[in-house]
Amino acid sequence: MRAHYRDVGLSESDLAPDPFTQFALWFAQAGASGLHEPNAMVCSTADERGRPSSRTVLLKKYDERGFVFFTNYGSRKGREIDANPYVSLLFPWHGIARQVIVSGRAERTGRAETAAYFRTRPHGSQLGAWASEQSSRVASRAELDRMFEQLAERYPEGEDVPAPAQWGGYRVRPETVEFWQGRENRLHDRLRYTLGEDGTWTVERLCP
Numbered sequence: 093m094r095a096h097y098r099d100v101g102l103s104e105s106d107l108a109p110d111p112f113t114q115f116a117l118w119f120a121q122a123g124a125s126g127l128h129e130p131n132a133m134v135c136s137t138a139d140e141r142g143r144p145s146s147r148t149v150l151l152k153k154y155d156e157r158g159f160v161f162f163t164n165y166g167s168r169k170g171r172e173i174d175a176n177p178y179v180s181l182l183f184p185w186h187g188i189a190r191q192v193i194v195s196g197r198a199e200r201t202g203r204a205e206t207a208a209y210f211r212t213r214p215h216g217s218q219l220g221a222w223a224s225e226q227s228s229r230v231a232s233r234a235e236l237d238r239m240f241e242q243l244a245e246r247y248p249e250g251e252d253v254p255a256p257a258q259w260g261g262y263r264v265r266p267e268t269v270e271f272w273q274g275r276e277n278r279l280h281d282r283l284r285y286t287l288g289e290d291g292t293w294t295v296e297r298l299c300p
């Protein structure tokens with residue numbers, strides 16, 4: 093699979109007119125290739141002093157408005173996005189010699205969108221979102237388990253669990269999207285879409 097994509101390469105004439113359509117194509121190919129969790133992406137943020145931090149999150153939906161993931165707004169990433177909304181999302185599809193890098197501005201999804209997604213999560217994950225004050229210190233594993241058990245008593249299986257106020261989605265509206273295809277001799281293909289002020293996308297080829 094990796095060799096196949098390396099041989100085929102990526103040319104300007106292959107690209108869709110917008111990065112969302114191109115992403116949809118590559119995302120489908122990543123899924124069909126059997127890659128484990130192709131929706132796992134590295135989300136990098138920077139604090140108000142410009143210090144970066146990265147972590148993996150899961151892409152839950154995407155369309156022409158952007159790329160959406162869900163998290164705790166009080167987490168480190170959430171606090172950093174509050175201070176500086178510019179983020180980078182990187183899909184590391186090593187198994188097929190590809191990566192996609194999105195950079196843009198993150199904004200919170202509306203409460204209705206968050207609540208609709210929260211309802212689709214397994215009961216245990218819903219409780220986990222309540223039990224974990226993400227990124228803050230916790231005294232022990234036992235304390236975390238105790239929190240979870242208390243919540244499980246309050247909301248037994250089958251009972252509706254509301255989305256915590258501090259939990260929700262971010263939609264990253266891209267300003268650039270780079271599609272990277274590994275090739276022979278390190279002469280990889282890199283094609284980057286950039287959003288113009290008039291709302292149209294232009295594509296440039298970058299040296300590998």
Ligand SMILES: Cc1cc2nc3c(=O)[nH]c(=O)nc-3n(C[C@H](O)[C@H](O)[C@H](O)COP(=O)(O)O)c2cc1C
Nearest residue numbers: 132147148149150161162163164167168169170227
């Ligand atoms: C495969 C994978 C998927 C993950 N998906 C999410 C996710 O969708 N949302 C989330 O908040 N954390 C997710 N995490 C946990 C984050 O990587 C991270 O530990 C957590 O969000 C706290 O990050 P922060 O302290 O930098 O804010 C995932 C971790 C892995 C390894």
